Amino acid sequence: MNALDVARAALDTAVGEAEAVAHIEHSGLARFAGSEVHQPTLIENAMVTLRVVHDKRLGVATTNKIDAAGLSELARRAADAAASAPPDESFPGLAPPASPPAVEGFDDGTAALGPDDQARLAAAAIDAGGDVPVYGFFTSALSELAVMSTTGLSVHQRMTDATALVVAADENGSGYAEQTAWRANSVDPAGVAREAAEKAQRTRGAAEIEPGVYPAVLEPYAFADLLDYFSHDSFGALGVLDKRSYFTDRLGQKVFDEKISISDDALDPRGLPKAFDFEGTPKRPVQLVEEGVARGVVWDRATAARAGDGAESTGHAPPAELRDWGPLPSALSVLPGDAETVDELAELVGDGLYITRLHYLGVVHPREGIITGMTRDGTFRIRDGKVAEPLVNLRFTIAVPDFLCDVFGLTNKAALVNSQNFYGERYPYGVMAPAIASERFPVTGVGSKPGI
């Protein structure tokens, strides 16, 4: 059965008003460490979530038992849940029928990759690592999402994705690279490994620096991670309504440097395109920041109804189990700048830091957009406008709005950085980010040398 068949079968078991969301995954991930595959995982799964509405009482149940008995039981549990809930007068109703935009994002060749292919592509990365042991994975998947409801809504999308991710590391250094795309043949595992290994070679003999505020260049990997974390509280409507977002009371105001424009555009074929969200609402591109001015946030049906005043869903409802997080961006995209290369950005910085990747970010203060974390797998000093000697991993505690306030420049090309660590059901998403140079990157501590 495809996802639409599963959703239809689930909906047929429900009594009254209902919505079924089916999510199917066929994936393979060849994870390697020390240049050999050690955790190869093949997954076959089909999940269906049934949301029923009885007199404004809502109940949700999920199962992966998609035979007749399993779906009948699903309907019973959803009905029991609804019967236990008080009426929700603010419920905006299930999404109406919609015609989602045609999007790219499916590739037959990627969908056809099997375990032999995934192992072969992992081997390509391993072989290209050369003398430096490599750690990472190659993965590819076919996933399907369908939403169907008693309102007449019926939408379905097949998606493919592939990622090669490599940390090249020995006792004296480490480097990082990744590529992700919806076409596996756009991902070059050997190239990823070479980039990581070359970076690792340059990190040997890392030095310490004093904490302080430095100008810095962040590669797309680092910038995407920082923006993704900032977005969880600040770019969703619930954060604004609950007043934990940095954008609270700031929409329409200049908040960042005018070089910064950020959107959420799930229709962009350069990303991992999505046609609709987990309520079946078509995806719309949303301008979040335009030339430094806070323009908007992303919405789902519940937050739009709560806000009133003409607010509409932008197609950003998350899966049912994450619905209490509110709508979240899943296709952030930063408008590139003028710099041809990261070396040009280093020239703009003059004296500062060059940062490849961040690690284990934590939100210290959502309303102020303060995030802490470490740099990792390629931190360097910039001296006289050139990337210079390697540095140890650095702790930073940064107010993201401050970082984005004084921007020297951005590269003229954005890279798609994978933002899913493949928890739960497969729903690939990423951030399109260029490299960025900013005047303010606060280093608040020093860590260990790069390397295993």
Next chain:
Amino acid sequence: MTRVPRVRDLCAAAVDAATAAGAEYADARVVMKRNQFVATKNGRVERLSDSESEGIGVRVLLGGAWGFACDSRLSADRARDAALRACTFARAAPGKHLRELAPMRPASGTYRTPFERDPFQVPLAEKVAQCLEADEAMAGPDILVRQAMVRAQREHKLLLTSEGTEVEQELIECGAGIECAAAHDGIFQMRSYPSAQIGSSCQTGWEYVDGLNLIGEAPRVAEQAAALVRANECPSGVMTVVLDAEQVAAQVHESVGHPTELDRVYGTEASYAGTSFLKPDDLGSLRYGSKLMNITADPTTPGGLGSFAFDDEGVPAERMPVVEAGLLTGFLTSRETAARIGAGKGGSMRAEGWNRMPLVRMTNLHLEPGEGTLEDLLADVDEGVYMETNRSWSIDDKRLNFQFGTQIAWEIKDGKLGRMLRDATYTGITPHFWGSLDAVAGRDSWRLYGSTICGKGQPGQGAHVSHGAAPARFRNVQVGVRS
């Protein structure tokens, strides 16, 4: 617990298919999991869900290489197909593959979490009412957001291996928590109970949720949130810090639990969660902290989320010291890593579910209690800060450089708590920090916290782990890190 003969036959079919295809070792796990979750927000039911998932995961060792495949369809054909696909993946896997497993006697047995009140027999309407009442009890001036949640999980799993192990377990979890957010004059603050990040959970029945007294605690939580938005910011400086048991549990998790996972020490988590500052040779010689630091891994802890009779390799549960009087004496191991280091026998392998490979995970990792009370710890502080309830956390890939923030703090002056403080953070380097431990409160102050948000692996896996801890005092800590 109801034995499911059909499930046992599926596992046997998978293991037989794998060994017939050339696997020198194979195991098959069928897992059936059900979760209920109720959450309310500002007097409205935000989430009322009942989810279930089942499937079979087959792991093979073939030519020294691992392979893993799974399927949600519980039929003999799909079980055998998963086994063959796992073998295909293992055969294709590049590498030298010189893997061995620590020897074990075939295990057999059943285990079920002891409980008084089956959480799935508690009516959903009662769960909704509990949340709404606690939610309402947090209403007050400056309170913008009130949230309450309760959860329950039942995991029924059967493991069968080609070595003759056959174990069946049913694990029951319950959890609950409340949280509110206050805002005033641009200041935003949160307060939670019994811990941050969707409450605390315990492996037992609904009596755990009833015993938390969410409704009774709600007014205090709201009052503190409202007071925090008018509190002074925590000062910066090097000073004495006293942490409540919940924050000590978070500190144990990040700076002791993860670095002592032996797969991280060997680098197999390098591409995601990171490695460890520890080396295999550090066992028995590395000074982790002061002599007051005693850490124990104990999958037999009553109520622990990491409690079981057998891990996901079938190794029987056993209490084990990890740090004794400040000295590193144990790692958390799998059969593979135990064989590699030549010590231990595994026992820490856990998978999130049927569709993930088991990984070395924390079970229940505790800081053993010391003596006295929180008041005794405070009494010996001239100037310092007392911090309560984790708010933020971050640690480097080797688990050395960390930074934590807490929801609330109070200054300590002349042995007594003084003004309330907001936005408290502290930072340190793991062995140096634990070396500064100079007091741990006693058994009466020791509490068990259960977390459901520990992440690791690619594809990612969440693990449910518990930590027991008592308030603890650390000297010369860097407090008040700001951007």
